[in-house]
Amino acid sequence: MNHWLMKSEPDVFSIDDLARKKRSAWDGVRNYQARNFMRDGMKIGDLILFYHSNAEPSGIAGIAKVASAAYPDPTQFDKKSEYFDPKATKEKPIWQLVDVEFVEKFKAVLPLERIKVEPELSEMPLVQKGTRLSVMPVSHAEWQTILRLAKS
DNA sequence: GCCAACGTTGGC
DNA sequence: GCCAACGTTGGC
Numbered sequence: 001m002n003h004w005l006m007k008s009e010p011d012v013f014s015i016d017d018l019a020r021k022k023r024s025a026w027d028g029v030r031n032y033q034a035r036n037f038m039r040d041g042m043k044i045g046d047l048i049l050f051y052h053s054n055a056e057p058s059g060i061a062g063i064a065k066v067a068s069a070a071y072p073d074p075t076q077f078d079k080k081s082e083y084f085d086p087k088a089t090k091e092k093p094i095w096q097l098v099d100v101e102f103v104e105k106f107k108a109v110l111p112l113e114r115i116k117v118e119p120e121l122s123e124m125p126l127v128q129k130g131t132r133l134s135v136m137p138v139s140h141a142e143w144q145t146i147l148r149l150a151k152s
Numbered sequence: 153g154c155c156a157a158c159g160t161t162g163g164c
Numbered sequence: 165g166c167c168a169a170c171g172t173t174g175g176c
Binding site: 153156158159160164 | 170171
Protein backbone atom coordinates (compact mmCIF):
# COMPACT_ATOMS: atom_id res chain seq x y z
CA MET A 1 0.00 0.00 0.00
CA ASN A 2 1.19 3.50 -0.82
CA HIS A 3 0.78 6.63 1.26
CA TRP A 4 0.00 10.13 0.04
CA LEU A 5 -0.42 13.71 1.08
CA MET A 6 -3.10 15.94 -0.43
CA LYS A 7 -3.43 19.67 0.11
CA SER A 8 -6.68 21.54 0.46
CA GLU A 9 -7.51 25.05 1.58
CA PRO A 10 -9.83 24.56 4.55
CA ASP A 11 -11.83 27.64 3.53
CA VAL A 12 -12.71 25.68 0.40
CA PHE A 13 -12.79 22.11 1.70
CA SER A 14 -11.57 21.06 5.15
CA ILE A 15 -11.18 17.81 7.07
CA ASP A 16 -14.43 18.74 8.85
CA ASP A 17 -16.21 18.99 5.51
CA LEU A 18 -14.94 15.53 4.61
CA ALA A 19 -15.94 14.18 8.03
CA ARG A 20 -19.45 15.48 7.44
CA LYS A 21 -19.72 14.15 3.88
CA LYS A 22 -17.86 10.90 4.64
CA ARG A 23 -16.79 10.70 1.01
CA SER A 24 -15.99 13.22 -1.68
CA ALA A 25 -14.56 13.60 -5.16
CA TRP A 26 -11.19 15.37 -4.97
CA ASP A 27 -11.90 17.76 -7.80
CA GLY A 28 -10.02 20.77 -9.11
CA VAL A 29 -6.49 19.38 -9.40
CA ARG A 30 -4.99 21.19 -12.40
CA ASN A 31 -1.37 20.16 -12.24
CA TYR A 32 -0.06 17.33 -14.38
CA GLN A 33 2.27 15.83 -11.82
CA ALA A 34 -0.44 15.77 -9.18
CA ARG A 35 -2.88 14.28 -11.69
CA ASN A 36 -0.39 11.55 -12.59
CA PHE A 37 0.01 10.55 -8.96
CA MET A 38 -3.77 10.15 -8.68
CA ARG A 39 -4.13 8.41 -12.01
CA ASP A 40 -1.10 6.13 -11.96
CA GLY A 41 -0.13 5.76 -8.34
CA MET A 42 -3.23 5.63 -6.19
CA LYS A 43 -4.97 2.40 -5.35
CA ILE A 44 -8.24 1.96 -3.48
CA GLY A 45 -7.48 1.79 0.23
CA ASP A 46 -4.26 3.85 0.11
CA LEU A 47 -4.08 6.21 3.08
CA ILE A 48 -3.83 9.98 2.65
CA LEU A 49 -2.59 12.75 4.92
CA PHE A 50 -5.12 15.58 4.67
CA TYR A 51 -3.13 18.81 4.62
CA HIS A 52 -4.60 22.24 5.28
CA SER A 53 -2.86 24.96 3.25
CA ASN A 54 -3.37 28.70 3.64
CA ALA A 55 -4.67 27.92 7.09
CA GLU A 56 -4.09 28.90 10.71
CA PRO A 57 -2.05 26.91 11.26
CA SER A 58 -1.14 25.22 8.01
CA GLY A 59 -0.43 21.55 8.60
CA ILE A 60 -1.72 18.00 8.59
CA ALA A 61 -5.26 17.83 9.91
CA GLY A 62 -6.12 14.15 9.61
CA ILE A 63 -6.32 11.03 7.50
CA ALA A 64 -8.42 10.01 4.53
CA LYS A 65 -8.27 7.06 2.20
CA VAL A 66 -8.55 6.50 -1.53
CA ALA A 67 -12.08 5.30 -2.24
CA SER A 68 -12.15 4.93 -6.04
CA ALA A 69 -9.98 4.43 -9.06
CA ALA A 70 -9.15 7.58 -11.03
CA TYR A 71 -11.84 8.90 -13.36
CA PRO A 72 -12.36 12.14 -15.33
CA ASP A 73 -12.92 15.23 -13.16
CA PRO A 74 -16.43 16.40 -14.15
CA THR A 75 -15.65 20.04 -13.33
CA GLN A 76 -13.37 20.28 -16.40
CA PHE A 77 -16.49 20.06 -18.64
CA ASP A 78 -18.62 22.45 -16.58
CA LYS A 79 -18.59 25.96 -18.03
CA LYS A 80 -19.90 27.34 -14.77
CA SER A 81 -17.12 25.79 -12.70
CA GLU A 82 -14.00 27.71 -11.79
CA TYR A 83 -12.16 24.53 -12.79
CA PHE A 84 -13.61 24.51 -16.33
CA ASP A 85 -10.99 23.67 -18.96
CA PRO A 86 -11.98 24.62 -22.52
CA LYS A 87 -9.41 22.22 -23.95
CA ALA A 88 -10.95 19.15 -22.33
CA THR A 89 -13.62 17.07 -24.08
CA LYS A 90 -15.60 14.05 -22.91
CA GLU A 91 -13.78 12.00 -25.54
CA LYS A 92 -10.40 13.35 -24.46
CA PRO A 93 -10.55 14.40 -20.83
CA ILE A 94 -7.42 16.02 -19.43
CA TRP A 95 -7.98 15.95 -15.68
CA GLN A 96 -8.57 12.95 -13.46
CA LEU A 97 -9.56 12.64 -9.83
CA VAL A 98 -10.19 10.01 -7.19
CA ASP A 99 -12.85 9.83 -4.51
CA VAL A 100 -11.58 10.04 -0.96
CA GLU A 101 -13.20 8.82 2.23
CA PHE A 102 -12.89 10.22 5.74
CA VAL A 103 -10.82 8.16 8.16
CA GLU A 104 -9.77 10.34 11.09
CA LYS A 105 -9.34 13.90 12.27
CA PHE A 106 -6.32 14.55 14.47
CA LYS A 107 -6.98 16.08 17.90
CA ALA A 108 -4.70 18.90 16.81
CA VAL A 109 -3.29 19.90 13.45
CA LEU A 110 0.36 18.85 13.09
CA PRO A 111 1.77 22.22 12.06
CA LEU A 112 4.03 22.73 9.07
CA GLU A 113 6.39 24.48 11.47
CA ARG A 114 6.85 21.20 13.37
CA ILE A 115 7.24 19.15 10.18
CA LYS A 116 9.96 21.51 8.97
CA VAL A 117 12.20 20.99 11.98
CA GLU A 118 11.90 17.19 12.02
CA PRO A 119 15.06 15.66 10.47
CA GLU A 120 13.21 12.47 9.48
CA LEU A 121 10.82 14.54 7.37
CA SER A 122 13.36 16.76 5.64
CA GLU A 123 13.06 14.91 2.32
CA MET A 124 9.35 15.47 1.94
CA PRO A 125 8.41 17.56 -1.11
CA LEU A 126 6.14 19.44 1.28
CA VAL A 127 9.11 21.11 2.94
CA GLN A 128 11.30 21.55 -0.14
CA LYS A 129 11.60 25.19 -1.06
CA GLY A 130 9.55 26.11 -4.07
CA THR A 131 7.56 22.89 -4.29
CA ARG A 132 3.88 23.54 -4.84
CA LEU A 133 2.70 20.03 -5.54
CA SER A 134 -0.79 19.48 -4.15
CA VAL A 135 -0.66 15.67 -4.34
CA MET A 136 2.53 13.86 -3.36
CA PRO A 137 3.71 10.45 -2.23
CA VAL A 138 4.75 9.86 1.39
CA SER A 139 7.21 7.12 2.30
CA HIS A 140 6.32 4.49 4.85
CA ALA A 141 8.94 5.86 7.26
CA GLU A 142 7.63 9.41 6.87
CA TRP A 143 4.09 8.19 7.46
CA GLN A 144 5.12 6.51 10.73
CA THR A 145 6.98 9.60 11.89
CA ILE A 146 4.06 11.90 11.12
CA LEU A 147 1.57 9.69 12.95
CA ARG A 148 3.87 9.53 15.97
CA LEU A 149 4.20 13.33 16.04
CA ALA A 150 0.49 13.88 15.44
CA LYS A 151 -0.50 11.62 18.30
CA SER A 152 2.05 12.80 20.84
C1' DG B 153 -2.20 41.42 1.42
C1' DC B 154 2.51 40.63 -0.13
C1' DC B 155 5.50 38.38 -2.94
C1' DA B 156 8.85 34.51 -4.21
C1' DA B 157 8.84 30.64 -6.81
C1' DC B 158 6.97 28.07 -10.05
C1' DG B 159 4.07 26.28 -14.20
C1' DT B 160 1.79 27.55 -18.40
C1' DT B 161 0.89 30.20 -22.47
C1' DG B 162 1.72 32.13 -26.73
C1' DG B 163 4.44 35.09 -29.96
C1' DC B 164 8.15 34.59 -32.74
C1' DG C 165 11.89 25.36 -29.40
C1' DC C 166 12.91 29.58 -26.82
C1' DC C 167 11.65 32.55 -23.37
C1' DA C 168 9.03 36.72 -21.64
C1' DA C 169 4.79 37.57 -19.70
C1' DC C 170 1.36 36.09 -17.05
C1' DG C 171 -1.32 33.51 -13.55
C1' DT C 172 -1.23 30.62 -9.47
C1' DT C 173 0.30 28.67 -5.11
C1' DG C 174 0.88 29.09 -0.53
C1' DG C 175 3.77 30.65 3.49
C1' DC C 176 4.16 34.49 6.09
